[in-house]
Amino acid sequence: MSDDAAEPLRLLIVDDHTVVRAGLRALLEGEPGFEVVGETGDGTDAVRLVARLRPDVVLMDLRLTDPGTPSPAGADSVDGIDGIEATRRILATTPGVRVVVLTSHGRTADVLRAVEAGARGYVLKAGPPEELFRAVRAAAAGGMALAPEAAASVLGHAAEPGPALTDREVEVVRLLAQGHSNRAIASTLFLAEATIKTHLVRIYRKLGTENRAATVSEAVRRGLIELA
Known part of the structure; x- marks a missing residue:
């Protein structure tokens, strides 16, 4: 630009x-x-x-x-x-x-x-x-x-009711938006990689998404995170 x-x-x-x-x-x-x-x-x-x-x-x-x-x-x-x-x-x-x-x-x-x-x-x-x-x-x-x-x-x-993300889940999505892998997210948050995978399963279910890109887009659309 x-x-x-x-x-x-x-x-x-x-x-x-x-x-x-x-x-x-x-x-x-x-x-x-x-x-x-x-x-x-x-x-x-x-x-x-x-x-x-x-x-x-x-x-x-x-x-x-x-x-x-x-x-x-x-x-x-x-x-x-x-x-x-x-x-x-x-x-x-x-x-x-x-x-x-x-x-x-x-x-x-x-x-x-x-x-x-x-x-x-x-x-x-x-x-x-x-x-x-x-x-x-x-x-x-x-x-x-x-x-x-x-x-x-x-x-x-957006007006349709849906389960809210926890603070930890928002942190995970924010790191997703920055392009981090599951391993990098786990390292940043001092969690096991398996725990991150569990968070992602719950996040996908709550947001109604199926992949990382769609999850970030949906989180932005809902105002949960902002892209730099």
Whole structure:
């Protein structure tokens, strides 16, 4: 992320329809402070392009075309990696990049999957351009920006009652977020590695998650921890 406020935000567009990409490029390049540095309709190619181009923000379509189905008119052939998986891989391989999901869908499950994958924004294609611009700038600054429909989904999910984490479990999640292994967490907290594994099983159950990345995302979403 550039420290120079005068530098434009570098953007990469990922959408499997060439017409949509062309429209987004024209829209974004017409907004002061934005520079589109690349585009693709392929999930795996997006991961490679991010590593090579180092954009500040990736605009990610949620539903990329499955390779086993005919591509709709105007769509590029893609490899089957959807926007969620592409987001996970990008954030795992190129730290510092932000992802904003741009999609036609606002279903609660889709919003939560995107947030759990690490997306910093969720914007509907049918929304006003200003909403997209705000989301890009917020994500680049390290914030979170959700379309009103998406925010309502997240807030509704967060309002659901669930078991609270203990102070020790929060410590474990905070160390998870810092990238520590089970052994390193055990050493830091002066506990046995087996004890850490037990804590993780309980944390996964309480947060309704299945892996470390999703657990960190859910903890952040619930306000249990903050990412640096």
